[in-house]
């Protein structure tokens with residue numbers, strides 16, 4: 436598969452180079468030259484297939500030419516070694532729990548897939564060390580740090596906004612050591628993301644270090660997220676109802692991967708993009724005008740993104756046709772207080788503890804289902820509630836038990852480096 440830059444279709448490269456580059460030299464996001472269509476056979480037999488076999492068939496066209504089948508099989512096995520259950524919440528709404536991975540965040544899948552792909556490319560050729568530079572609004576950092584921990588030839592530098600990630604998230608970022616360094620940035624997530632983007636274009640840095648990104652702009656992080664939709668479809672197909680996915684969205688990588696799955700032929704009826712008050716996309720769907728918003732901090736902080744990177748990919752999927760996009764995607768935004776009410780409602784009615792992000796997804800789905808009650812709706816529960824412990828406990832007035840792998844973090848030493856601005860980041864990277 437070849438990938439081209441969305442800002443210049445002539446700028447093409449293979450999967451391996453696109454993964455190592457992260458972003459195209461002209462700053463465009465990479466996009467596959469064509470979206471592979473799966474055969475009708477695949478959809479007939481997928482229910483009886485092993486999850487790994489199904490996942491490898493879906494992913495192979497994207498890596499063909501750069502990762503052999505047997506290596507991909509191994510990467511998939513190591514990536515998907517936990518469960519993705521759909522837990523019923525109401526009669527026609529389920530929660531797709533994506534948080535059973537090592538850092539309790541859905542980003543574990545993309546991070547592990549990417550880490551292993553890069554590890555494989557590195558082992559294939561004696562290339563110079565690669566530095567993974569990543570901005571996090573909370574969950575990316577932990578998942579990336581965990582996925583890359585100990586991978587040879589790769590240093591990981593994580594930028595996180597000071598005081599704007601949860602305690603558990605901060606522990607996950609700052610306690611690993613080895614090839615992982617955490618930088619505490621004086622700013623919000625968008626500042627971190629801007630610094631990362633600037634660093635990629637800085638030739639002083641690129642002449643000294645080979646940089647790549649592990650945000651969902653990187654195709655090896657972004658694309659494997661389509662597997663959630665295949666997995667959920669596989670377990671719900673027996674319902675024989677149109678399937679709707681409601682996705683709590685920040686940078687819009689996850690939902691965009693789901694849309695790719697739909698383009699490949701996966702029978703998904705509709706997508707719902709749910710945001711907190713950082714609502715550039717829901718506003719776009721109402722007005723047809725895209726305008727980035729200034730980021731406002733919320734209790735669903737992994738979605739505090741004012742200018743979602745992957746939105747250009749979503750537009751591309753639908754041929755940059757607003758009307759096309761609108762038939763496939765609905766948008767909703769919710770305030771923190773609505774989110775807290777939803778968390779209480781789900782807890783009281785179903786005995787289910789949702790984290791604030793999942794609750795935002797639930798809210799949009801609930802609204803949508805009012806007029807579509809013949810469908811089955813799945814909201815993506817993107818993080819374990821303990822990752823947002825304070826908010827969850829305070830909202831539900833209940834104690835949430837910490838899993839042991841989180842409990843053990845509290846006794847570890849935290850290390851991070853304070854960084855005030857781009858000049859300081861540059862200094863660090865050049866040192």
Ligand SMILES: *Cc1c(COP(=O)(O)O)cnc(C)c1O
Pocket residue numbers: 540541542573574575651683684685686687688689690737738792817818
């Ligand atoms: C990253 C994240 C999101 C947003 O996902 P995008 O792919 O950036 O839209 C939602 N919820 C949680 C818990 C996250 O960590």
